[in-house]
Amino acid sequence: MTERRLKLGAMLHGVGTGWDNWKHPDAVADAGTNLEFYLEQAKQAEEAKLDFAFVADSVYITPDSTPHYLSRFEPLTILSALAMATKHLGLVATITVSYTQPYTVARQLASLDHISKGRAGWNVVTSFLEGTAANYSQEEHYPHDLRYQIADEFLEVTKGLWDSWEDDAFLRDKKAGTFYERDKLHALNHKGDFFSVKGPLNISRSKQGQPVIFQAGMSEAGRDYAARHAEGIFCGVGSIENAKAYFKDIKQRTAAYGRDPNHISVMPGINPIIAPTEEEAEEKYQQRLSLITLESALTSLGRPFNYYDFSKHDLDAPFPDLGDIGKESIQSTTEKVVEMAKKRQMTLREVALESAIPRTPFIGTPKKVADLVQQWFEEEAADGFIIGPEASPSSLQDFTAHVVPILQERGVFRSEYDPAATLRENMGLPIPQNRYTEKRAAKVEVGR
Amino acid sequence: MTERRLKLGAMLHGVGTGWDNWKHPDAVADAGTNLEFYLEQAKQAEEAKLDFAFVADSVYITPDSTPHYLSRFEPLTILSALAMATKHLGLVATITVSYTQPYTVARQLASLDHISKGRAGWNVVTSFLEGTAANYSQEEHYPHDLRYQIADEFLEVTKGLWDSWEDDAFLRDKKAGTFYERDKLHALNHKGDFFSVKGPLNISRSKQGQPVIFQAGMSEAGRDYAARHAEGIFCGVGSIENAKAYFKDIKQRTAAYGRDPNHISVMPGINPIIAPTEEEAEEKYQQRLSLITLESALTSLGRPFNYYDFSKHDLDAPFPDLGDIGKESIQSTTEKVVEMAKKRQMTLREVALESAIPRTPFIGTPKKVADLVQQWFEEEAADGFIIGPEASPSSLQDFTAHVVPILQERGVFRSEYDPAATLRENMGLPIPQNRYTEKRAAKVEVGR
The missing domain is CATH 3.20.20.30 (Luciferase-like domain)
Known part of the structure; x- marks a missing residue:
């Protein structure tokens, strides 16, 4: 090692x-x-x-x-x-x-x-x-x-x-007239x-x-x-x-x-x-948070779910059941979101804001x-x-x-x-x- | 104009x-x-x-x-x-x-x-x-x-x-919160x-x-x-x-x-x-010509004809009839070679050398x-x-x-x-x- x-x-x-x-x-x-x-x-x-x-x-x-x-x-x-x-x-x-x-x-x-x-x-x-x-x-x-x-x-x-090409395939020997060695060139034939x-x-x-x-x-x-x-x-x-x-x-x-x-x-x-x-670090974080609008948090949440439109759901109801949406996308991200929402019984609003810029x-x-x-x-x-x-x-x-x-x-x-x-x-x-x-x-x- | x-x-x-x-x-x-x-x-x-x-x-x-x-x-x-x-x-x-x-x-x-x-x-x-x-x-x-x-x-x-994107699509107006104008973004839908x-x-x-x-x-x-x-x-x-x-x-x-x-x-x-x-210019040209071997001239002639192997033909016989070979390749080059050979009744050797480094x-x-x-x-x-x-x-x-x-x-x-x-x-x-x-x-x- x-x-x-x-x-x-x-x-x-x-x-x-x-x-x-x-x-x-x-x-x-x-x-x-x-x-x-x-x-x-x-x-x-x-x-x-x-x-x-x-x-x-x-x-x-x-x-x-x-x-x-x-x-x-x-x-x-x-x-x-x-x-x-x-x-x-x-x-x-x-x-x-x-x-x-x-x-x-x-x-x-x-x-x-x-x-x-x-x-x-x-x-x-x-x-x-x-x-x-x-x-x-x-x-x-x-x-x-x-x-x-x-x-x-x-x-x-x-x-x-x-x-x-093998590392030493190219000789470029002007005197001998040999540019490369033929047995060091390989076709892949895949x-x-x-x-x-x-x-x-x-x-x-x-x-x-x-x-x-x-x-x-x-x-x-x-x-x-x-x-x-x-x-x-x-x-x-x-x-x-x-x-x-x-x-x-x-x-x-x-x-x-x-x-x-x-x-x-x-x-x-x-x-x-x-x-x-x-x-000051905390202030920087708060400044960053203050830039986020709920609208953009929802949009950005939708991207890994194939641009799913979350705005049609009730913001203060539990995170909606999306069925298979997102399964073929960034699985790791969508699963994490769904799990977090389920585990902590979060509303859509909470999930969107927390996902937008996690602490x-x-x-x-x-x-x-x-x-x-x-x-x-x-x-x-x-x-x-x-x-x-x-x-x-x-x-x-x-x-x-x-x-x-x-x-x-x-x-x-x-x-x-x-x-x-x-x-x-x-x-x-x-x-x-x-x-x-x-x-x-x-x-x-x-x-x- | x-x-x-x-x-x-x-x-x-x-x-x-x-x-x-x-x-x-x-x-x-x-x-x-x-x-x-x-x-x-x-x-x-x-x-x-x-x-x-x-x-x-x-x-x-x-x-x-x-x-x-x-x-x-x-x-x-x-x-x-x-x-x-x-x-x-x-x-x-x-x-x-x-x-x-x-x-x-x-x-x-x-x-x-x-x-x-x-x-x-x-x-x-x-x-x-x-x-x-x-x-x-x-x-x-x-x-x-x-x-x-x-x-x-x-x-x-x-x-x-x-x-x-239209040229002025991106506003990037931090105060207004407008990154770009939506009607200046166009999907092609081709x-x-x-x-x-x-x-x-x-x-x-x-x-x-x-x-x-x-x-x-x-x-x-x-x-x-x-x-x-x-x-x-x-x-x-x-x-x-x-x-x-x-x-x-x-x-x-x-x-x-x-x-x-x-x-x-x-x-x-x-x-x-x-x-x-x-x-001195003529000397330069002669120096360049002296580098060419007949073998490489034949190989290089073959490339536009889909790497046709000209070496199997008699060098001093008239340029061979290749039928359709090269028709689907660089047509302009292959046609030019064939025409030149025909018009001037050239041998394969002559065609190869003249094509290698035309004056x-x-x-x-x-x-x-x-x-x-x-x-x-x-x-x-x-x-x-x-x-x-x-x-x-x-x-x-x-x-x-x-x-x-x-x-x-x-x-x-x-x-x-x-x-x-x-x-x-x-x-x-x-x-x-x-x-x-x-x-x-x-x-x-x-x-x-």
Whole structure:
């Protein structure tokens, strides 16, 4: 087992996904397509020696989508731009497998990986909004569990394509006239249930071998997928007890698949509220709460339930029974909402407001937040955190400027990057050996 | 009619597409995935005030593909990176419509357009290699003319998606709490023969309204497509007489579709060989020729004929009759080769060598090449040129450092960029009005 290290990422998410975030006096209202905003955030993250910037994504909007979703950069393009403004920061792109082709995804990620000299990551998602199908010439969205079967094969194909060229395939020997060694180029010839992909990919392996794989699934199928494939997990946050149970479950599943549990980082997304005193932090939270309208809380509650219109229900009656609505969407979120409502016998109004901006445990002075980060890490509730902008537009800045130095002081987090390190190396992950090189090595071994 | 302006682009194509280019003593052998090489080329192009950098593409390789194709950056990612290293240079990405989805392409291009502040262009291609289908889970590649029907509808959808948001849709008025005006957001609701796309797109319009559309088709279907849609054409080059005929044909077709013929730029790709004296230029050409082996000439000849293996034929017999092979590929190229062979009664050996690196008319001193550029422009054989690396690794540098200053001196080409100009403005193209804004304006007019 390799040594555990704390990992930290920055969620670059414009103003954040809440309906009212943009109205905050400090919010950059057009952040979603504001290059300078993204550059500034990436710079903050890199100055604090964070592991990576993480760009979330989705490909379907309605007039009721929250402002950040309405107009924002596409992940691969903005991260390719950020690659030029950073030197060490990992660059994690969210890309769906439900409406893309493995050849294109493998290629664009490999290209980002080359451009950034080994800093690319891929957050594999399956797209949860049923409406997405209508943007991609499909009559129906794939059901939840089928999406994970597709995701399995998709990743298998992508990894296969990334091995098209062995690391030392390209000789480029002008004198001998040899550009590459033919026996180090491999066609994949994949034929599966969902994809037939011959290959080879038209780009060489990157410095880190393959982009780092992230996953965000919390459902049963999602956890299993993560345990098999993921090297980082972006997950929801609840109490430390819940987090510990989730952490343990993921590590056990990962070990059960024969993988080193230290090669998967459980990283809850947190939206810290940080201020010099507890009182000021509380004020910041109250200011954030004051922006929320009941209307927007209801709209935002509806999104994971396929944009369900909650406004037609009595606000002060118990949370309505929705039957199967939301089952094929973000299961983990919708189940959590329904459970919470049932358990605590909440009204619709209570559920909507509490869901809109849940009170984070990561609120208080820099020292308190640093203590919590350290505690969660050391008590194995998390391997690290992804810092999001939901609770305050200055969350990332406050965290990088005031919390990270404390963690560095304590030796809990790195103070410098290894100058030549890839994202894999920064995260303590091995560089996956090319499957064909491995086979070759095995043959030599047997032949001895 | 607007005034004609000379346009110049740089083809960023690694070492170039010839099999032996990389062996040139001055060639950067790993150029295809060498970020510093691309940065340097973009810098040269921008310092010379060129209109754009152009990144060609394809998505299928075999062990016999020429070295540049084997490993290279994907266009959208490398151009997003180059957007950060340049301020005025247009960024034209080649993207196939045969194996992509309009929603994704519209979005990635719009994102590049935002990142570059209005400098994106799209070279629409249909993919000519039959093998491509096997990388995209399809049993068969689409036949040539069907590809253009798909391309028609694809572009229609993409343009529709780019109009999802009217230019002034986003108010972001924190006081009033209005993020955007609902009647300025439009779902496309497209249902056609090949695509069903609801929309809206999840990114606002860019500074130039829509990316500039390029096209490279030379066939009948390709010309017609260009006349309807293209704002720039990347085309082959032959004699000035052929170029004039092609130019006239394109402008007539464009006018026949009710478009201003000055809103389509015919831009042959040229591979100039430039040196202080004629003798030195000739030496450069001979040096380039000396790199070609007969084997690689035959391989490279085979590519447009679906990697046809010419080596099985007698080299000194007349060029073989291939029947229908190549008809569904790059028709314009294969037809040209077959015609040339027939007309001049050439052997296979002659055809292979002459096709490998045709003698360009643009060879000689900077003054001679500048004279030719000016002549072709003034005599309406071209609206401009795209400078490629096939004939010499230093073509772009020689052209930007020695030929462009002469053209600037003569007032034929710009000496400075308009500081705030988009690619559209640099190319003298109008910003297309949003279709819904246009309708609204028309209604107001009628209502008066």
